[in-house]
Amino acid sequence: MKHWRLANSRALTLDRPRLLGILNVTHDSFSDGGLYADPGAACAAAERMVDEGADAIDIGGESTRPGASRISAAEQCRRVIPVIRSIRALAGPAANIPISIDTTLAAVARAALDAGADAVNDVSGGTEDSALVELVARTGAGLILMHRERPPESDIYSDRYSEALVEGDIVAHVIASLRDHLVPLATRAGVATEQLMIDPGLGFGKTVSQNVELIARSAEIADAVALPLVSGLSRKSFVGRIGLKRDSEPGERLPSTLTLSLAHRASGASVFRVHDVAAHAQAFAAAERIAAVRSGAS
Numbered sequence: 001m002k003h004w005r006l007a008n009s010r011a012l013t014l015d016r017p018r019l020l021g022i023l024n025v026t027h028d029s030f031s032d033g034g035l036y037a038d039p040g041a042a043c044a045a046a047e048r049m050v051d052e053g054a055d056a057i058d059i060g061g062e063s064t065r066p067g068a069s070r071i072s073a074a075e076q077c078r079r080v081i082p083v084i085r086s087i088r089a090l091a092g093p094a095a096n097i098p099i100s101i102d103t104t105l106a107a108v109a110r111a112a113l114d115a116g117a118d119a120v121n122d123v124s125g126g127t128e129d130s131a132l133v134e135l136v137a138r139t140g141a142g143l144i145l146m147h148r149e150r151p152p153e154s155d156i157y158s159d160r161y162s163e164a165l166v167e168g169d170i171v172a173h174v175i176a177s178l179r180d181h182l183v184p185l186a187t188r189a190g191v192a193t194e195q196l197m198i199d200p201g202l203g204f205g206k207t208v209s210q211n212v213e214l215i216a217r218s219a220e221i222a223d224a225v226a227l228p229l230v231s232g233l234s235r236k237s238f239v240g241r242i243g244l245k246r247d248s249e250p251g252e253r254l255p256s257t258l259t260l261s262l263a264h265r266a267s268g269a270s271v272f273r274v275h276d277v278a279a280h281a282q283a284f285a286a287a288e289r290i291a292a293v294r295s296g297a298s
Helices: 039-052 073-088 106-115 130-139 170-188 208-216 218-225 237-244 254-266 277-294
Strands: 003-005 011-013 018-024 056-060 099-102 119-122 142-146 196-199 271-274
Touching: 018 039, 018 277, 039 056, 039 073, 039 277, 056 073, 056 119, 073 099, 073 106, 099 106, 106 119, 106 130, 119 130, 130 142, 130 170, 142 170, 170 196, 170 208, 170 218, 196 218, 208 218, 208 237, 208 254, 237 254, 254 271, 254 277, 271 277
Parallel strands: 018 056, 018 271, 056 099, 099 119, 119 142, 142 196
Antiparallel strands: 003 011
16 A cells, blocks of 8 residues: 655555545645634634645745745744644644645755654755755655756746747656656655655646646656655646636636545546645545445445
8 A cells, every 4th residue: 555654653554545635835826825824813823724635744944836935944933833733732643743834945854844744845856956865865754856847936837938948748748847856856865655746737827728638647747756746736726717718816726626536536636736625524434435336446
């Protein structure tokens, strides 16, 4: 059985779809910016997500939405460390929930791991700060490596690209980037493959049609790179463009998000980074029940 090995003797088995609840301790994230800037509100949100079925919590102190300003390591730590410590001080199941820190900076990752986090979610794929993958290797933390075409500050929303940044087969391009560059960057530093998951970076410098292609052909990516795949499509602008066929607000995109998440599961994704934990937990429970009947299980 595949599993994702984390720090602090934690692990996440991948025998079923796993939900990574999004907890942005920011003022400018595209969907939930400002909702959880207070550590108490953020901690309460983490408890709620665990009750709703989250298998892990992804905490970030810097928005990665298109056009977002970069945040210093010190400010990211000021935002996220009290939240991580508060979660670890809770009583009950939430206290032991796996936590990933969403950052590209080793200093933030180090402080978060010291405070009780178990993994790092690096949207730069380990390319912005070489010390980050070395830190992961030393600590045994989990690591998500994401592919992107542009950093957030020079990106635009994923339904705004009229011309593709990548010509040709986007799936082959993402496979080559992950398999031949990002994953070797981590393993050469000493990160074990059991610590790694990959993310095709839906929405990060891709057109609507390229995002659809990546979802539909994710099994090819997971097989080629031989690592579990993370789905990060929740409420993104291309999701609204597909389902609503117009400009939309993040809060309107839940039905399309659920539909595409289920499709992504069928195409090979293992872990789902989501805003709406309860809705995804129900959708996956129903889908897995049908899959069990089809496979002949009781």
